[in-house]
Amino acid sequence: MNRIIKLLGCSLLLMAFTSCVNLKEYQKNRINDSEMALSNRKVEKNELNFQSYREAASGANAGKTGGGCGCN
Amino acid sequence: MKKIYLSIVGFSFICSINAHAQSKADSAKIKPAYTINGTPKQDSSHYNPHKLHLDEVNFVTSYYSQNGDHSAVTGGIGTEKVTDIANGLDLNFVWTNHNQNKNTLAVGLGFDYHSAASQAFVSKTGASSPTGTRIYPSVDWTVENAKTGNTFGVGAYASSEFNYNSLGADLHYSVKTDNKNGEFSAKLQGYFDHVTLIYPSEFEPASTTINTNGNYGDGGGHHNYGSSPRETYSAAFGYSQIINSRLQIAFLADIVEQKGFLSLPFHRVYFSNGKDTIERLPSSRFKLPVGFRANYFLGDNIILRSYYRYYADSWGIRSNTANLEVVYKVSPFFSISPFYRYYTQSAARYFAPYEEASPNQTYFTSNYEYAKFHSQFFGVGFRVAPPNGVFGWQGLHELEIRYGHYAQNTDLTSNVVSLNLGFK
Numbered sequence: 001m002n003r004i005i006k007l008l009g010c011s012l013l014l015m016a017f018t019s020c021v022n023l024k025e026y027q028k029n030r031i032n033d034s035e036m037a038l039s040n041r042k043v044e045k046n047e048l049n050f051q052s053y054r055e056a057a058s059g060a061n062a063g064k065t066g067g068g069c070g071c072n
Numbered sequence: 073m074k075k076i077y078l079s080i081v082g083f084s085f086i087c088s089i090n091a092h093a094q095s096k097a098d099s100a101k102i103k104p105a106y107t108i109n110g111t112p113k114q115d116s117s118h119y120n121p122h123k124l125h126l127d128e129v130n131f132v133t134s135y136y137s138q139n140g141d142h143s144a145v146t147g148g149i150g151t152e153k154v155t156d157i158a159n160g161l162d163l164n165f166v167w168t169n170h171n172q173n174k175n176t177l178a179v180g181l182g183f184d185y186h187s188a189a190s191q192a193f194v195s196k197t198g199a200s201s202p203t204g205t206r207i208y209p210s211v212d213w214t215v216e217n218a219k220t221g222n223t224f225g226v227g228a229y230a231s232s233e234f235n236y237n238s239l240g241a242d243l244h245y246s247v248k249t250d251n252k253n254g255e256f257s258a259k260l261q262g263y264f265d266h267v268t269l270i271y272p273s274e275f276e277p278a279s280t281t282i283n284t285n286g287n288y289g290d291g292g293g294h295h296n297y298g299s300s301p302r303e304t305y306s307a308a309f310g311y312s313q314i315i316n317s318r319l320q321i322a323f324l325a326d327i328v329e330q331k332g333f334l335s336l337p338f339h340r341v342y343f344s345n346g347k348d349t350i351e352r353l354p355s356s357r358f359k360l361p362v363g364f365r366a367n368y369f370l371g372d373n374i375i376l377r378s379y380y381r382y383y384a385d386s387w388g389i390r391s392n393t394a395n396l397e398v399v400y401k402v403s404p405f406f407s408i409s410p411f412y413r414y415y416t417q418s419a420a421r422y423f424a425p426y427e428e429a430s431p432n433q434t435y436f437t438s439n440y441e442y443a444k445f446h447s448q449f450f451g452v453g454f455r456v457a458p459p460n461g462v463f464g465w466q467g468l469h470e471l472e473i474r475y476g477h478y479a480q481n482t483d484l485t486s487n488v489v490s491l492n493l494g495f496k
Contacts, residue, residue, distance in 0.1 A: 021316040035377070042472065047449075
């Protein structure tokens with residue numbers, strides 16, 4: 001089952017990359033929508049902090065990966 | 073709450089000054105409209121686009137409330153009740169240099185106030201102060217090449233609270249592909265922290281001064297606490313790519329190495345023989361999180377924001393995180409965003425619940441952060457960003473409110489509500 005999911009994931013990624021379109025700036029009205037940003041929302045900042053205190057995993061989300069702790 | 077209100081009023085005042093910064097020059101002389109028959113006149117105002125100006129101000133405040141029954145201070149049992157008020161102010165100053173490169177100086181200041189019931193039990197009698205504050209300033213300078221869009225920057229960070237002090241610095245760089253549809257970014261960070269060695273009262277070295285009430289952690293009468301260093305080095309890499317006019321994706325990966333005193337000295341562990349001691353964890357930890365984001369614009373008013381992360385570390389923890397947010401744009405300037413996040417992790421090889429750790433183990437902890445569990449986090453966010461300002465107030469260009477409920481299968485639950493105000 002895991003192998004099928006991995007294969008499906010890889011296929012989707014491959015399809016996505018091979019179908020990349022070279023967009024001009026004037027074609028980016030949807031991509032440039034502020035809610036399409038590939039980043040955390042500003043309002044999420046403190047949520048990410050408390051998650052990093054209560055859970056062992058952190059990082060790969062532009063948040064903290066350790067250090068500068070505010071541990072209670 | 074009073075402080076928050078005063079802060080909002082203060083920031084609004086700063087922004088209203090900025091909003092009117094250009095009005096003097098413009099109102100000096102009203103120029104006739106440009107026509108093809110006339111000769112364009114020179115702009116007689118003294119507006120200088122290169123000049124440093126306050127471009128944006130963001131104020132984020134959150135109220136966090138938590139309940140649970142597995143506090144690490146009391147060895148994996150006992151209250152985990154916490155309330156926390158976190159406030160952050162970010163000021164972005166912008167100017168262009170002689171090459172038309174855009175410079176951004178981001179100055180931030182954070183202030184948190186928390187109350188943690190378990191903190192009182194650093195003292196065996198529960199007499200320690202349950203409250204604390206944290207202050208964390210930051211500064212970051214970024215320059216963006218006007219032609220290529222590539223950026224380079226440096227940043228510095230500090231954090232101070234009663235039992236923990238931190239200094240950090242970073243270098244970051246990003247480069248766009250030739251067609252500007254892809255971007256690679258890298259960030260190198262270092263944190264140099266000091267953990268104050270505040271032990272549970274029954275393990276407190278005799279040399280440490282205790283105040284007359286026998287209290288710990290209340291800011292008085294304890295000048296002899298030592299500290300131990302903790303260092304964190306990380307390299308964060310990212311690659312984002314526009315796939316088509318509706319879809320863009322990003323790959324993220326961090327490589328993190330921590331060294332030094334990685335446990336907390338006031339965390340108790342009760343062994344299976346009934347004796348207790350303090351948490352002991354290895355002096356190094358290697359972390360490897362890898363993530364993937366995909367945002368898709370569905371139709372004309374729905375945006376799907378998705379995120380997945382796999383995490384592994386040298387303490388034996390493996391974790392998966394999946395997040396989906398559905399943004400429904402009621403209008404171009406108002407959106408509602410329900411979200412759901414699922415998280416699962418395996419236990420660290422050093423974790424054992426209350427009275428289950430063996431005294432023969434080299435390392436041990438009863439901190440449920442390192443336990444096997446899964447959690448769910450869900451809620452909804454609202455964003456308002458009308459072109460003529462929120463509530464018709466030009467200076468306030470964005471308002472976001474978000475509520476979330478978090479629940480672990482360890483019975484820890486929490487609620488968090490956050491507000492972001494963006495001023496231009």
